[in-house]
Amino acid sequence: MRSIWNGSISFGLVTIPVKIYSASEDRKLDLDMLDKSDHARIRYKRVNEVTGEEVEWKDIVKGYKQDDSYVVLADEDFEQANAKKSKTIDIEEFIKEEDVADVLFKKPYFLEPQKDGEKSYNLLKNALLDTGKLGVATFVMRQKENLSLVGVYKNALVLHVIRFADEIRNPDDLKLPDTKVSKREVDMAKSLIEQYTEDFAFDKYKNVYNEQLLKIIKAKTSGKKTKVEKFDTKPTPAKDLMAQLKASLEKKKKNKAS
Structure with a gap:
């Protein structure tokens, strides 16, 4: 497995250097999109909507539309938005496992200790197992803030990315x-x-x-x-x-x- 995030997880004044690995994988069959007439593969291109020309990845930036123009953001802008959360999974409180609704869960990740973090890793893992609690943490990955729960699965610390409250639609809109x-x-x-x-x-x-x-x-x-x-x-x-x-x-x- 290849790690997708390096940083640390902290609770109180204890800091544990960790790596994040995806804990799940997509088992969907790899199907290509084809032209119905001759079965040739369909390709997607990144095209400049003004010139109609293809744009290479290295020439693509991200921007926020404001009025009729864009504010272009560089990599350092995303990092400066919250430098700590880009490098730290900060456990802010602990809750009971049964207090979490299943609808909140989005994706699991495994946490692996880095050098000099082995003992504190096991300390947090054993404490969570003994108390039956989950740590509530926030961190930034891929330019997005995530709300998460830290627990234990098969002897490993697992980070469950969960949804923020405003990401859950109101069921009152359903015709029940x-x-x-x-x-x-x-x-x-x-x-x-x-x-x-x-x-x-x-x-x-x-x-x-x-x-x-x-x-x-x-x-x-x-x-x-x-x-x-x-x-x-x-x-x-x-x-x-x-x-x-x-x-x-x-x-x-x-x-x-x-």
Whole structure:
């Protein structure tokens, strides 16, 4: 793995030099965009909208539009905006793990200690494990400030970049139902949830979509047709809810017994 950020993580007066590594990777198949007529690859170019000519990366700068002109920003401008946050993951407080809503999480990163940071790294890791707490921190990476949580995953410190409050849309804008549900129906649904409750096994879940898509690609290569799996997507009518819940419970019980 190659580190994507070098700096330090701090809590109180303790400073730990660290490197950041991406903790996840995209498993999507690498598909090219083609011209439908001759299957030639489509290429994107960075073009000056005035001259129509292509512009090289080295000649591209970033600017903020103000009125009818742009204020051009250099690399040092981004660094000076908050020099400390560009080099330090500063833990400002600690919170309980259960206090964080899942909708906030965006992307995980692994933290690795640099030279002379090994002991303080283990100190923070062990303290987080023993307390069940997460550190709330802010830092700047790729010219963007990030709100994050520092925790532990498989013996490594992990940095979870999370969303700021103003990045979460208000669910009040949704057309949510106020349909009444009986206690008997809720109790039956709770029983079904209990029947389906297991210890979470992370490795049990695989990305099967890519495998199925590859099968289709191989079939098309050999000129074969693939079978389309049929499934029912009709909503369960309100009057049939109890019957479907009972049938689901019976099916689960039979599967457990077999």
